[in-house]
Amino acid sequence: MKAIAIVLLLVAVFIFLLPPSVVRLADPFHGPMKAIYRPPPPAPIENYVLTIEAESEREAYYRLGYAHAYYRLFQMDVMRRVAQGRLGELLGPAALDTDIYFRTRGLYISAEKSWLYIESNFPNVATVVLEYVNGVNDFITQNPPPIEYLILGKKPEPWAPTDVIAIVKLVAWSLSGGEADLELKRLADRLGQRFLEIALSRRQNTPILPRKAVFSPPRDAGDNWIISPHASNNWIISPQLSATNCAMLANDPHLLLSAPPIWIFQRVKTPGREVVGVAFPGTPLVTIGTNGHVAWGFTNTGIDVIDYYYYVWDGDRYFHNGTWREANRRVEEFKTCDADGRCSVWKVTVLETVHGPVVEYGGTRYAMRWLGNNITLEAVAMYEINRAKNLSDFLKALRYFITPSQNVVYADLNGTVAYFASGYLPLRNGGYLPFNGSRGEGEWGGYAWLPTVLSQINPPYLATANNKVADADVYLQWRWADRYRHDRIVELLAERLGRSGKVTVRDVMEIQLDVVDISCRDVKLLLKTLGGESSEKLLRELENWDCAMIPTSTTAAKYATFLYNLQKRAWEDFGVSLTLVPLEVTIEAIKSGLLDRRIVEEVAAEALKTSKPWGEMHVYDIRHVMGSVFPSFNYRKTEAPGSWFTVNVAPGSPGSEFRVSQGPSVRLIVAFCDGIYMSLPGGPDGDPLSPLYDAMYLPWVRGEYVKVG
Amino acid sequence: MSKWVKYTAALIPLLGAATPIHLVNVVIWPLVGGLLYGWLSEGRRDIATSPVVALTPVLVVTLYYMSLNFTRFLRYVEMLPTAVILWITSWMLFFSLGAMVGYVYKKSRGNSPARTRREAAPLQSGETH
Known part of the structure; x- marks a missing residue:
């Protein structure tokens, strides 16, 4: 009996030590395996196109909402939560910085205001949005959650009309330049007025x-x-x-x-x-x-529709245009929950001035004014x-x-x-550098x-x-x-x-699909003008090359290595992102002597050491949000043709072996009197268990199109 | 009682379909199934084969999901092999553990008076401890 008691005690201890996330993963009935069952699709995907047919607009958008949730609910939720600053509740503490970043900037607040305005002034638009939202919510209440939720042990929250607007705001923010003006200031502070002249005039354009x-x-x-x-x-x-x-x-x-x-x-x-x-x-x-x-x-x-303002501060008071003002305080509460359901709460106080929310960059407080923070x-x-x-x-x-x-x-x-x-x-x-808000600079005088x-x-x-x-x-x-x-x-x-x-x-x-990089013309000139022995050697190789960034080319690999290292050597000491400064500006800054001209020769020597073909270095690395834990959710890595400056763009992040995670998010051709052609970098269905999950990915890599109308 | 009755215990983990608590489905039901199996077992050989017996409900669940959607089942196994391994291992482990405990418990209760008597008696020819 004693032996049995010991065994049972050990089992109990073992059970106690098992993380709930592991137990959930192993449950064949109520864990992720449950996702093998999937209700039949509410709307078909025909030739990679989600197709909704309905007798009225209201019905169509209701069904569209239901179908979007069926095919993409987890992705929708992630995007919504990024805009809300609530991703940490779903994905854990690793998302806290992202949450603070977006919540501070107030995207969801402006989305709420925008929705209220639309609801009261544009009833037809509001009806479409509401029907869509009803469709999403009916899917959520009537169906088991997608596999990602079953893995995480979470449930999707209801969809709201503001979420629709928030996703639009998120996209708008991602295309608005973010902190680029502050990065420009950092460069201008170090390199002076001459750099600003080069960056702003860009004679070659x-x-x-x-x-x-x-x-x-x-x-x-x-x-x-x-x-x-x-x-x-x-x-x-x-x-x-x-x-x-x-x-x-x-x-x-x-x-x-x-x-x-x-x-x-x-x-x-x-x-x-x-x-x-x-x-x-x-x-x-x-x-x-x-x-x-x-x-x-x-x-x-x-x-440029984002401006930054700095002030003289006294605690939470700031001096603006001749007056001391009290900054508005917005206390934001963040919750992060890990995979085992352990949650923590964090509080961050966001200050707001007349211009907008205050963010900190390089130890300085700046108020951010973004056009998208209005009702839009x-x-x-x-x-x-x-x-x-x-x-x-x-x-x-x-x-x-x-x-x-x-x-x-x-x-x-x-x-x-x-x-x-x-x-x-x-x-x-102005608007390219932060304004002195205390002096009343940079006030917007209309649109x-x-x-x-x-x-x-x-x-x-x-x-x-x-x-x-x-x-x-x-x-x-x-x-x-x-x-x-x-x-x-x-x-x-x-x-x-x-x-x-x-x-x-x-x-x-x-x-x-063209992959010829004509920046090679400028680079050849640079090598010819400023280079030494290695540059000449590289130049000779480039002269016999058609500038095509094809996966089999080793010259393409050398060229890309040269470009990357040139940007890196030029700008990494300034603490700005390598993609901030256009190549035209880098070349001009080197030619003018603003940057050390010797880097051309040094970088050429490094590039010559490259011996792999471009396709071995430069690969698509397209990830699912949970792909770092479940790599099989990511798309298969495969060689990527093109580069930063080709029409078929494929900007690699060289620090990570030239992995490509940006590119043509869709290729669309509308030819009236002929048809509609398209190609998507992935599948139409967001469910990793669906055969359509990655169905169009490799055809997209190969440059194939489907005629969809 | 038929010697086949003990195998019905192998189906106990399937009760998990009705219990939404992960720990119960992954640990408790296979453990209970194993306990019952061990209790109904007749010899050590049954206990030795208990990990194989534990595969019976695994097979049932697998066939169920395969019949629901074969393609999705295959993709699941391909994409989340860790989850599949964890599931099968835990069911085998806890079922076998339960079987062992059930068997030992049965022996310790059911055989203890006889064992005492036998221990007191001299060994018969051909009998070994």
């Missing part, structure tokens, strides 16, 4: 719009609702130059590549209307797509865009699109093509609606790739992307037109 934009006097004071480094390509081809004799539009927005993809490709069909394109899971409306009458696409302009109506804009039948409808809809400013390309069934820089520009003197100044109707063709929008008489932006992708697209379009006079859908696909 190709603006989207060739003419100078004139903003003064302000074109638009803004409506009452506004009072209160990502990269992408898009282009349009007019019917005269299109092989289909109808307008053509192409778009490949470059965003974070994730498993499942950041977009869901959907078709919502109601009597008299069919909208096809990509939407963010958690939001009902098509962001990029077509409704058969018009088609639209976006890339980020990088127009992008949901209204997208609702109207989804219904637009012509350019006039489309432009009316764009008035509601406040931030982030986008290079909007437009094409329609009648053959009109157009370009607009969307959004509003806060009118102020300019960008399409009134930055637009072009019916160009023969036009391309954007986050390059400079236009020279202007006011400050617009400083962080536009290097011109290489834009110039390459234009070069290839011109080449096709020169050859046959027309551009075909196949041509457009080939351009989207």
Whole structure:
């Protein structure tokens, strides 16, 4: 009996020591294994497209909400929680910093205000959002949670209309530049006025719009609702130059590549209307797509709509424009819960000045003013865009699109093509460096609606790739992307037109998949001008190379190593991210002697040591949120063609063996009179147990498309 | 009592389908099943084979999930092998442990008077301790 008692005691101790997360994982009935059962889909995925057909708009969006939750609930929840600053409740203490970052910046607060405004002023939009939310919530209450929740031992919380708006705000924030102005200040403090001149003027650039934009006097004071480094390509081809004799539009927005993809490709069909394109899971409306009458696409302009203000502080009081003011205190409570259900609560006090929430950077307090922290109506804009039948409808809809400013390309069934820089520009003197708020600098004196100044109707063709929008008489932006992708697209379009006079859908696909990096032209010049022995050796190799960043090329690997190390050696000592400063600026800073010219030779010598082919170094690394614990949820690693400056962009993070986790988040081509073609970097279904989870990933890597309309 | 009755104890872990407490499903039910199995066992050989017997409910659950959706089952095994290994190991471990304890307990209760008598008696020819 004594032996039995000892054995049972040992078992009891063992049980006590087992972490609940491990026990949950091993439970075949109520653990993750339960997810093998899945109810039948509420709406089919046809040819990778979620297809909703309904008799009314209300029914369609209800069913869409239900279907989004069926296919993507966990992903939706993660995005919502990031915006809320509540990710730690789901994923544990590791997410606390992210939570503090976003909660401090007040995204969800502005999403709440925006929703209340939409609810009272735009009943049609509110109905769509509410029906969608009802659909999501009915899915949550009527079905077992997806596998991720079963692993974590958590349950999804109900969806709210504010969550829809919050996801839009999150995307807007991620495209708005974040703390770039503060990083620029750090560089300017160290390198002086000459660096600022180089960074702001960028003599070597190709603006989207060739003419100078004139903003003064302000074109638009803004409506009452506004009072209160990502990269992408898009282009349009007019019917005269299109092989289909109808307008053509192409778009490949470059965003974070994730498993499942950041977009869901959907078709919502109601009597008299069919909208096809990509939407963010958690939001009902098509962001990029077509409704058969018009088609639209976006890339980020990088127009600066965030300002930072510093003050003289006395405790929590700050001196603003001649007056001492008490900063508003917002106490935020954060909860983090680990996988075993142990929770901790943290409190952070956020100060707010007249300009916005206070953040700390490099030991200094700055108040952040972001256009997106106002009531913004992008949901209204997208609702109207989804219904637009012509350019006039489309432009009316764009008035509601406040931030982030986008290079909007437009094409329609009648053959009109157009370009607009969307959004509003806060009118102020400067904006690239933090303002002295105590002196009253940098106050916003109204807003300019960008399409009134930055637009072009019916160009023969036009391309954007986050390059400079236009020279202007006011400050617009400083962080536009290097011109290489834009110039390459234009070069290839011109080449096709020169050859046959027309551009075909196949041509457009080939351009989207192009991996020639024309930055090599600038780099060759740099090596020729400033290099020594190693540079000459590298130059000789580059001269015999077509600048194609193909996986089998060792020269491509040497070139990429050179570029990466050049940026690293140039900027790492300044404590800024390596992607902050465009290559054009780095080259100019080296040529002007602002940076040590010897680094060119040193970096060339390092690059020559590279002997692996590019594809062995440069691989897609597309992860699920829980992929660090469950690597099988990540997409398979595979060689990635392209590089930072190719049209088929694949920016590697070299510190981690050139792993690529950003790129074309969708490739879309709308060719009126022909069809809609698309390619998604992953599967339409977010359930890792579904065969559709990664179904389109490898076809996307290979550059294949499906015709979806 | 049929010698097959003891094998019904192997199905006790399946009661977990009705109990939403992970610890009960992973530890307690297989332990209880093992205890019963051990109690009904007739010899040490039954105890030695208890880990194999513990695979009976594993097989039932596996067949159940395979019949629900074969593709998803395969992907589950492929994606979460750790979870599968943990499940099977815990059921085998706790069932076997229960079987051992059940058997020893039965022996210690049921055989103790006889053993005392036998210990007092001299060994018969051919009999060993």
